[in-house]
Amino acid sequence: MRTLITGASSGIGLALAHAYAARGHDLVLVARREEQLRSLAAELERSGIDAKAVPLDVGDTDAVVSTLRALDREAPIDLVIANAGVGVPEGVTDLTSWEAIGPAFHTNFCGAAATLTALVGAMVARGSGHLVGIGSLSSFGALPLSAAYCSPKAGLGMLLECLELDLLDTGVAVTRVNLGFVRTPMLARSTHPMPQLLEPEDAAERLAVRLATRPAEITLPEPLGTATRMAASLPRPLRHLLARAGRKFR
Ligand SMILES: NC(=O)c1ccc[n+]([C@@H]2O[C@H](COP(=O)([O-])OP(=O)(O)OC[C@H]3O[C@@H](n4cnc5c(N)ncnc54)[C@H](OP(=O)(O)O)[C@@H]3O)[C@@H](O)[C@H]2O)c1
Numbered sequence: 001m002r003t004l005i006t007g008a009s010s011g012i013g014l015a016l017a018h019a020y021a022a023r024g025h026d027l028v029l030v031a032r033r034e035e036q037l038r039s040l041a042a043e044l045e046r047s048g049i050d051a052k053a054v055p056l057d058v059g060d061t062d063a064v065v066s067t068l069r070a071l072d073r074e075a076p077i078d079l080v081i082a083n084a085g086v087g088v089p090e091g092v093t094d095l096t097s098w099e100a101i102g103p104a105f106h107t108n109f110c111g112a113a114a115t116l117t118a119l120v121g122a123m124v125a126r127g128s129g130h131l132v133g134i135g136s137l138s139s140f141g142a143l144p145l146s147a148a149y150c151s152p153k154a155g156l157g158m159l160l161e162c163l164e165l166d167l168l169d170t171g172v173a174v175t176r177v178n179l180g181f182v183r184t185p186m187l188a189r190s191t192h193p194m195p196q197l198l199e200p201e202d203a204a205e206r207l208a209v210r211l212a213t214r215p216a217e218i219t220l221p222e223p224l225g226t227a228t229r230m231a232a233s234l235p236r237p238l239r240h241l242l243a244r245a246g247r248k249f250r
Pocket residue numbers: 006007008009010011012013030031032033034056057058059083084085086087107111134135136137178179180181182183184185186187
């Protein structure tokens with residue numbers, strides 16, 4: 001199995017790289033920070049894994065598409081995990097401005113969309129493949145001061161479900177992952193409560209186990225997912241009242 005993971009230099013992507021290395025997968029590791037990627041690839045190579053570091057900004061969608069296709073021509077990629085993402089930006093005063101939301105849209109939506117669609121044609125032609133998008137429970141409903149994060153993640157969820165519909169019966173599986181809180185650098189400066197917080201290694205191991213069955217959707221942790229879905233189905237005025245009550249933590 002050859003697996004490509006974006007955002008492999010840190011957090012969940014790094015933990016996924018180790019989880020799949022433990023399963024003997026060949027790995028293609030993508031992120032912007034070349035040094036981290038190269039030292040991870042070297043570490044994995046020392047334990048007998050074929051690991052390739054590919055420094056790339058997923059916001060450069062043309063480069064993503066051409067690079068993934070070239071990599072796939074070298075050796076077919078079986079599993080693509082679009083994991084690269086950024087959180088709510090820091091140091092921007094108006095969190096509803098384009099300056100605030102633009103970079104997160106490019107990375108979390110356009111970058112993920114390019115990653116997930118670049119190899120669709122090749123995978124369909126082979127009649128096999130698995131596309132995975134790492135989304136968030138925050139895509140289930142609007143949160144205060146989080147347009148930069150919730151909106152592209154909601155778009156990513158919709159993209160994954162559309163791909164799932166369109167790729168039915170092609171042999172290519174699509175999985176939408178909805179994660180709760182995971183202790184990674186993305187949350188390092190967050191001060192709001194983080195119920196049911198997962199360690200990245202635990203999240204990655206649970207994902208790798210469940211992804212092996214190629215399900216359409218994975219929600220982790222499930223209790224928080226159920227509570228979030230219930231909150232998202234409340235009438236809008238009540239939902240907004242609850243969301244604004246949470247605003248004091250931001
Ligand atoms: N942590 C959570 O609680 C949580 C919850 C739900 C969903 N998620 C999602 O999980 C994914 C991983 O996040 P994380 O928590 O592991 O955060 P993280 O530790 O900050 O890792 C983010 C990864 O994405 C990469 N990345 C960011 N922008 C990129 C770009 N433009 N091009 C290429 N790579 C880029 C980063 O690498 P470089 O900086 O080297 O490029 C890094 O490897 C994200 O999609 C995030 O939204 C996280």
